[in-house]
Amino acid sequence: TKEYQHIIASRPVPSVALLTLNRPKALNALSTPLFRDLNAALLEADAEKEIGAIVITGSEKAFAAGADIKELKEKDFAGAYNGDLFAEWSVITKIRKPVIAAVSGYALGGGCELAMMCDMILASPTAVFGQPEINLGVSPGGGGTQRLTHIVGKYRAMELMLSGRNFSAKEAEQWGLVNRIVGEGEGQVVKEAVDLAQNIASKGQIAVQATKEMINAAYELPLTEGVRFERRLFFGLFSTKDKQEGMTAFTEKRKPNWTHS
Numbered sequence: 138t139k140e141y142q143h144i145i146a147s148r149p150v151p152s153v154a155l156l157t158l159n160r161p162k163a164l165n166a167l168s169t170p171l172f173r174d175l176n177a178a179l180l181e182a183d184a185e186k187e188i189g190a191i192v193i194t195g196s197e198k199a200f201a202a203g204a205d206i207k208e209l210k211e212k213d214f215a216g217a218y219n220g221d222l223f224a225e226w227s228v229i230t231k232i233r234k235p236v237i238a239a240v241s242g243y244a245l246g247g248g249c250e251l252a253m254m255c256d257m258i259l260a261s262p263t264a265v266f267g268q269p270e271i272n273l274g275v276s277p278g279g280g281g282t283q284r285l286t287h288i289v290g291k292y293r294a295m296e297l298m299l300s301g302r303n304f305s306a307k308e309a310e311q312w313g314l315v316n317r318i319v320g321e322g323e324g325q326v327v328k329e330a331v332d333l334a335q336n337i338a339s340k341g342q343i344a345v346q347a348t349k350e351m352i353n354a355a356y357e358l359p360l361t362e363g364v365r366f367e368r369r370l371f372f373g374l375f376s377t378k379d380k381q382e383g384m385t386a387f388t389e390k391r392k393p394n395w396t397h398s
């Protein structure tokens with residue numbers, strides 16, 4: 138793994154990339170340089186054959202306290218528009234391997250949006266979510282009005298984004314914004330996220346990535362088209378060696394040996 142300035146890229150186990158946001162003095166505020174590092178590390182992990190899943194985390198105190206307000210303060214409309222501000226912040230949604238957010242502490246504004254761009258979210262009991270942009274005189278700008286609304290529904294979304302109030306890990310769990318709240322204790326959320334990532338990485342990667350594509354299509358396509366998309370890709374999987382191996386292993390009562398081919 139490469140060295141980065143604003144994140145730490147590591148391999149807790151050979152099949153999992155762990156990317157830790159690392160701007161502790163700014164509570165991991167998401168600056169352009171931080172996103173450049175994160176994107177580079179994500180693309181590196183996506184391209185690496187041994188890696189089957191990716192975990193993104195922050196610190197115990199903050200997953201990320203939002204976009205870097207000090208950077209945004211200097212921007213005017215022309216600067217934001219001409220520079221297509223945040224365009225490169227959604228590279229993560231193009232990553233083909235599953236990405237899990239392991240959230241402790243604050244996940245506010247762009248931090249909450251970053252978590253929602255991941256495929257799964259595990260939260261520690263201390264996690265605090267929110268879209269407080271209204272208190273800065275702006276709106277969410279990283280997909281929050283769309284993704285949060287899809288997940289929690291219109292009425293909660295309206296209250297949360299118009300009042301800007303924070304919400305707890307418990308509320309997030311009740312509303313289906315997080316997969317689950319993990320046990321208490323420092324590092325627990327990362328440990329459980331790495332375990333989940335390792336489990337997913339132990340499957341055939343073509344089937345994993347195809348399934349991720351199908352689930353994401355549910356947000357883009359009408360039902361009939363979505364089901365058709367699923368069926369086409371499902372039939373496509375019948376041409377893989379992993380399909381042959383998976384079904385043969387079942388009948389031979391042994392574990393499959395995936396070759397990701």
Ligand code: CO8
Pocket residue numbers: 162163164166167202203204205206207223226243245246247248250251269270273277278279280
């Ligand atoms: N940007 C820049 N610096 C920040 C940010 C931020 N978002 N959050 C915290 N910091 C800095 C503080 O300025 C402070 O620095 P310094 O010591 O130099 O003054 C340091 O981090 C520690 O912060 P606090 O002293 O405030 O710590 P507290 O424990 O008292 O409070 C809070 C923690 C409640 C999290 C508080 O820091 C806070 O309210 N932060 C701002 C939260 C916020 O408004 N976030 C939304 C930002 S706007 C946004 O995200 C737009 C999204 C754009 C799209 C993104 C696409 C992915």
